[in-house]
Amino acid sequence: MSEEIKVQLTTKPGEKPDSNNLSFGKYFTDHMFIMDYHKDKGWYDPRIVPYAPIVIDPAAMVFHYGQAVFEGMKAYLTDSGKVLLFRPDQNMKRLNRSNDRLGIPEVDGEFVIEAIKKLIEVDKSWIPTEKGTSLYVRPFIIATEPCLGVRSSYTYQLMVILSPVGAYYSSGLEPVKINVESSYTRAVRGGIGFAKAAGNYAASIKAQENAKKEGYSQVLWLDAIEKKYIEEVGSMNIFFKIGGKVITPEINGSILEGVTRSSVLTLLQEWGVPVEERKLSIEEIYDAYKEGNLEEVFGTGTAAVISPVGELHWNEHTMEVNNGEIGELSQKLYDTITGLQSGHLQDTRNWTMTF
């Protein structure tokens, strides 16, 4: 795609939020990127316009049949005033995998990255610089055709919105309490669990809210078939350090192929930490805990980066992990990845894109 991106600047720039009190995804910048799709035209009319509500038919298929996918990444401002994006090519590849599963047309990933760069440049003054903050980038695609027949929509809109964010958990990098969910399931093989699709999150909210009421930050999902194997935690991948080895569930079609997950695997291999990607049951975790071998547990995801788990609750069992404190490896991974993302550590892996 080579169409020029038109830019229409706002005449009423908004007030920037207090960088020390951002929370996650509550504030949005002055502009957004939009691109339309029609089955006879392909993607067309890429444009940057003032951030504003969109006008959409109540019969638009996204409201009825949920054709909606998204991505998430973070932009940082370096000390020298450049913008850094972390592995955006990986997000674009995943976006197209999600599109394929949901029957949404492919996008030109390189073009969308150019659009994202251009949008961030326009709203560069919105990138917060306090420790732990960044500009969260949310590309998403929705089905816009007004039609109640169940099929792929003929029209879509791809949008990118930007949100200055603080740490995902209001507590910052603090160990969280997790509840192992034994009734509800998130996804199953043959389904859409590997896609970053709106419907997966809708399926997760009820268990999440129940867990919150009981004092847990997130739920740990088990597989839908045997209700035994670890899948992921809330909206993150999960890692367990057991007896010096790090184990994470293998990619199986129902868990999300996280970009942070992949980066953590690469770092651990480089550091010489033994790593296994494989099926891992909740019983194995509990046995390791009883034997005193459950050393660290942490979630990985773009929003939280690394989220140490201080307590794991499974039926009548409560497993305290690392005395409820941040583990050494969790801290090192967090420091390394946020260091690379913010430009404080040198990128030797061609992971960051600077502009």
Added chain:
Amino acid sequence: MSEEIKVQLTTKPGEKPDSNNLSFGKYFTDHMFIMDYHKDKGWYDPRIVPYAPIVIDPAAMVFHYGQAVFEGMKAYLTDSGKVLLFRPDQNMKRLNRSNDRLGIPEVDGEFVIEAIKKLIEVDKSWIPTEKGTSLYVRPFIIATEPCLGVRSSYTYQLMVILSPVGAYYSSGLEPVKINVESSYTRAVRGGIGFAKAAGNYAASIKAQENAKKEGYSQVLWLDAIEKKYIEEVGSMNIFFKIGGKVITPEINGSILEGVTRSSVLTLLQEWGVPVEERKLSIEEIYDAYKEGNLEEVFGTGTAAVISPVGELHWNEHTMEVNNGEIGELSQKLYDTITGLQSGHLQDTRNWTMTF
């Protein structure tokens, strides 16, 4: 809820479509119903307004995390000029079951039915009367809060839109070809399969499109765990007549509890046809076919009412059902249910609501 429903009539009534060429869910009437929800206020401001695109923040949670549920029912105009709705109380009960699973607040079903009646009265002239046509009623609820944190939205909008429709399949009541889907799955126990949630349909589209390319109208879903037991077909429940007995999958948490399904079960019992609701494997169907006992297969749903299946394709096996013709029982069920729905048959079961 007792708030008065405000009515703002359109000043530009639309042109009505040709009743002989309606297709499904393509045309919409002059007005729509809207009601808002805020967690501190509950449902408020119920109103009938001219049908128009809605204005919604691009960060609205429905676009990102898929909190969206819907219902579907049909309104008919009787020969004496009254409007008939078919078991709307059942739709409202299911809507609240869907709401509960998706973390969406409960609605007052009776109030929503009143709103639907009022809306239909306003747009009564849009109800088509040709055989096979009706006014499709689509209530739906979407999460509207602009926020990228994953949780239940604090705000929602319930809307009702109306669409004059023809037969769901352009071919009318003609037997369709169905492909048994062996790779993709629709839902699993513990998930949201029983809810009329947008995300379920998003998960189904890819298999559906693949089947279409091969010349099939719909896919028959198997259970996600053993990939063996019949679940439902496309967006309908399914029934098999085998050796004089009618069998349909039991309600198991992953299939939709159809209103037409329930009505068919009642009618069959009244007619003295032996009926079983139970687990039913695809092998059992194939065995019955080989023995010459697979007499009829039909889907049930609000959109198509009864959809006879003329051919079932499972891996390398093609099963022709009833010589590819409409079965006697399928036809009788179709005639009875559409007869009750349109007021041509007398309602002795308190199923219809007249106004």
